[in-house]
Amino acid sequence: VLNYASVHPPVHLLRYTVVQDISAVVRALEQGVKKADVDPAVKAVVICGTNGTFSAGADIRGFSSIQAGDRPSLASVIDLIERSEKPVVAAIEGMALGGALEVALGCHYRVAHAQAWVGLPEVTLGLLPGAGGTQRLPRLIGVPAALDLITTGKHVLAAEALKLGIIDEIMEENTIDAAIHLANKVSGQPLNSRRLSLKQVQSLPNMDAILSEALVKVKKQARGCLSPEMCVQAVKASVQLPFTEGIRKERELFNLLLSSGQAKALQYVFFAQRAAQKWTTSSGASWKTASAQPIRKVAVIGLGTMGRGIVTSLVKAKMSVVALEQDQKQLEVGARAVTSLLEREASKMPWIGQRPDACDPALLQFTLDFSVLQDADLVIEAVFEDMALKKEIFHKLSAICKPGSFLCTNTSALDIDEIASATSRPHQVIGTHFFSPAHVMKLVEIIHGRHTSPITIATAMGLAKTIGKIGVVVGNCFGFVGNRMMAPYAEQAVFLLEEGCKPKEVDQALEGFGFNLGPFRMLDLAGLDVGWRSRKGQGLTGPKLAPGTPARLRGRRRYSPLPDLLCENGRYGQKTGRGWYQYEKPGARIANPDPWLHNFLIRYRDAHHIKARFIDEEEILERCLYTLINEGFQILDDGIASDPEDIDVIYIYGYGWPKHRGGPMFYASTIGLPRILAKLQKYSEAHPDIPRMQPSAFLKKLVFLGNPPLKEWMSHAGHQSSKL
Numbered sequence: 074v075l076n077y078a079s080v081h082p083p084v085h086l087l088r089y090t091v092v093q094d095i096s097a098v099v100r101a102l103e104q105g106v107k108k109a110d111v112d113p114a115v116k117a118v119v120i121c122g123t124n125g126t127f128s129a130g131a132d133i134r135g136f137s138s139i140q141a142g143d144r145p146s147l148a149s150v151i152d153l154i155e156r157s158e159k160p161v162v163a164a165i166e167g168m169a170l171g172g173a174l175e176v177a178l179g180c181h182y183r184v185a186h187a188q189a190w191v192g193l194p195e196v197t198l199g200l201l202p203g204a205g206g207t208q209r210l211p212r213l214i215g216v217p218a219a220l221d222l223i224t225t226g227k228h229v230l231a232a233e234a235l236k237l238g239i240i241d242e243i244m245e246e247n248t249i250d251a252a253i254h255l256a257n258k259v260s261g262q263p264l265n266s267r268r269l270s271l272k273q274v275q276s277l278p279n280m281d282a283i284l285s286e287a288l289v290k291v292k293k294q295a296r297g298c299l300s301p302e303m304c305v306q307a308v309k310a311s312v313q314l315p316f317t318e319g320i321r322k323e324r325e326l327f328n329l330l331l332s333s334g335q336a337k338a339l340q341y342v343f344f345a346q347r348a349a350q351k352w353t354t355s356s357g358a359s360w361k362t363a364s365a366q367p368i369r370k371v372a373v374i375g376l377g378t379m380g381r382g383i384v385t386s387l388v389k390a391k392m393s394v395v396a397l398e399q400d401q402k403q404l405e406v407g408a409r410a411v412t413s414l415l416e417r418e419a420s421k422m423p424w425i426g427q428r429p430d431a432c433d434p435a436l437l438q439f440t441l442d443f444s445v446l447q448d449a450d451l452v453i454e455a456v457f458e459d460m461a462l463k464k465e466i467f468h469k470l471s472a473i474c475k476p477g478s479f480l481c482t483n484t485s486a487l488d489i490d491e492i493a494s495a496t497s498r499p500h501q502v503i504g505t506h507f508f509s510p511a512h513v514m515k516l517v518e519i520i521h522g523r524h525t526s527p528i529t530i531a532t533a534m535g536l537a538k539t540i541g542k543i544g545v546v547v548g549n550c551f552g553f554v555g556n557r558m559m560a561p562y563a564e565q566a567v568f569l570l571e572e573g574c575k576p577k578e579v580d581q582a583l584e585g586f587g588f589n590l591g592p593f594r595m596l597d598l599a600g601l602d603v604g605w606r607s608r609k610g611q612g613l614t615g616p617k618l619a620p621g622t623p624a625r626l627r628g629r630r631r632y633s634p635l636p637d638l639l640c641e642n643g644r645y646g647q648k649t650g651r652g653w654y655q656y657e658k659p660g661a662r663i664a665n666p667d668p669w670l671h672n673f674l675i676r677y678r679d680a681h682h683i684k685a686r687f688i689d690e691e692e693i694l695e696r697c698l699y700t701l702i703n704e705g706f707q708i709l710d711d712g713i714a715s716d717p718e719d720i721d722v723i724y725i726y727g728y729g730w731p732k733h734r735g736g737p738m739f740y741a742s743t744i745g746l747p748r749i750l751a752k753l754q755k756y757s758e759a760h761p762d763i764p765r766m767q768p769s770a771f772l773k774k775l776v777f778l779g780n781p782p783l784k785e786w787m788s789h790a791g792h793q794s795s796k797l
């Protein structure tokens with residue numbers, strides 16, 4: 074835990090590491106500082122970590138055992154460090170995050186290695202820096218910079234930390250020696266000016282405006298997440314209150330967050346995201362036994378919206394890329410779009426060494442020639458969703474690419490096995506479902522087919538990591554995990570319109586819940602023609618529909634032709650300036666309610682003898698969210714997702730589910746499965762023609778088993794094979 078090592082007398086070296094039990098670290102720090110204080114032979118103290126890392130902060134799992142009302146004991150030890158009569162120097166190597174940076178702020182001096190980085194990521198865990206960080210940091214670096222760090226949780230490199238005034242010196246090497254040297258140098262000097270609790274926050278003429286603007290900004294971005302707002306309140310306390318009262322306020326706000334439930338959700342997401350990297354499949358393959366193959370050169374086929382984003386992500390990660398299009402004109406348009414995306418990305422990256430270089434021909438090559446793809450280690454096909462076209466491409470790839478190349482298809486719903494069947498190497502074929510815009514969105518669903526080898530899965534997961542994405546391994550079925558769950562959600566949204574809602578009412582309810590975009594704004598953004606094409610392909614509408622099919626029934630299932638009717642009227646969403654909303658012009662973003670649609674809905678209800686009724690927010694939320702969750706249970710039971718954490722990661726990083734609600738399956742666990750089941754039963758009795766509302770057998774089983782905690786759900790799942 075902590076090595077008390079007077080190896081460089083008279084400087085006392087306290088070395089500590091992150092351990093499972095944070096209280097052990099805190100106790101040992103306390104004892105070490107106290108011992109040094111009373112030992113006349115010790116003139117100064119240096120605190121450092123082990124193995125080149127200061128510390129990543131408190132063990133996140135430990136927060137569940139902190140009782141609201143307790144002042145975190147780390148805070149008392151930091152006070153003790155600051156009060157010490159002997160200079161205490163923090164020697165920061167690697168990282169100092171969260172509580173670790175708060176420890177460093179309690180020290181009288183901070184020395185950091187040039188490669189080190191610091192930050193207060195508590196806000197991302199639903200908390201605030203509760204060990205004095207919100208009171209000391211503004212006193213050290215001023216309110217605007219402290220607000221930026223504390224409300225975003227961002228990390229800063231040593232050079233920036235030096236500029237901000239967080240650290241006093243940067244070392245290229247021997248940080249600990251430098252800290253010892255500094256400790257020796259300052260030993261005996263007065264320390265009051267180095268004690269942050271005694272400093273005043275630097276006053277600014279427009280302080281009130283800075284604080285109120287910060288509050289407005291975080292509230293707007295937070296979508297109901299409390300921690301950023303509480304962080305602003307705590308920093309405000311550092312401006313308005315003396316240190317001890319500010320600390321009291323910090324504790325009060327920390328306790329409020331700790332007991333809010335959001336902290337639990339956000340901490341669950343932290344671990345869920347890491348758990349998703351430890352993939353397993355229902356056939357027993359797993360990350361433990363399969364290793365990723367090195368990928369040096371990637372080819373991307375198709376430079377439409379998805380292809381451009383994928384190429385940009387790859388180049389940003391400094392991978393060598395060949396981008397292929399089918400004709401010169403499309404190649405030129407695509408190349409221009411990629412170049413402009415890369416330039417925009419470069420302008421966001423101030424560090425020269427990190428910038429993607431759009432002009433480096435060694436990194437990015439555009440071609441019409443399929444044979445150039447032969448030496449690619451991995452190919453990502455990103456043409457539009459057309460099975461025949463995809464199969465044709467895969468057949469060609471199978472013949473042209475070197476034997477070791479992995480063949481990926483970017484599809485949001487199509488059957489991976491069927492695509493793989495067009496090749497002579499189905500074990501090297503895998504789905505990589507990127508989300509639009511692909512250079513921004515973090516998620517990639519990695520879909521393994523029946524024959525996909527574990528090495529192929531590991532390689533696709535490795536590639537996702539290399540390009541800064543979160544890969545989640547899922548099984549093969551129509552829509553995989555994300556879009557399969559989205560289908561009943563979007564379907565409910567449209568049924569609610571038929572029954573009496575306006576698009577804005579449905580969107581507002583779901584945006585109030587915390588989604589970035591409600592279902593109708595989302596559909597308008599994605600393009601209504603995408604779903605229309607898919608429904609035509611499935612024979613649900615269009616020329617393949619059997620004559621005489623009732624407008625609102627497909628078999629015995631309720632069907633709404635509303636989205637098809639919109640498309641037939643040329644309303645494809647934002648891109649045509651009309652969809653569920655109207656827009657100032659095609660491509661404009663601000664969605665305005667459209668009187669045409671309002672009248673159209675009235676006529677539609679009249680034509681189908683539907684009596685519009687008032688539908689409250691509770692019903693909107695329950696019908697949309699519980700049917701989505703219900704599908705999630707079915708997906709778990711089918712073995713398409715290997716655990717609820719994977720579903721939650723997919724929904725948070727691919728579909729804008731509010732992170733502070735932990736993802737749909739975590740949310741279900743907080744609501745309680747018996748309530749979800751009861752509501753689904755109620756709604757499915759009222760709408761017997763909507764099969765997706767009928768509770769999944771797995772949900773029923775879990776309720777029957779007494780609503781076990783989420784961690785235990787999968788031990789009760791009965792995996793069958795792919796439902797294709």
Ligand SMILES: CCC/C=C/C(=O)SCCNC(=O)CCNC(=O)[C@H](O)C(C)(C)COP(=O)([O-])OP(=O)([O-])OC[C@H]1O[C@@H](n2cnc3c(N)ncnc32)[C@H](O)[C@@H]1OP(=O)([O-])[O-]
Binds near residue numbers: 132145348
């Ligand atoms: C009043 C209280 C004041 C104190 C507040 C705080 O300090 S709040 C805390 C403020 N600190 C933070 O918020 C820092 C959070 N951590 C991070 O940001 C990153 O983990 C990293 C940058 C430290 C390393 O990134 P990387 O990509 O190199 O590695 P990786 O991310 O894959 O992690 C490796 C393994 O370590 C695990 N683990 C890591 N940290 C913690 C932790 N604090 N706790 C527990 N576990 C943690 C992680 O789960 C994983 O375990 P697995 O799956 O192998 O069983």
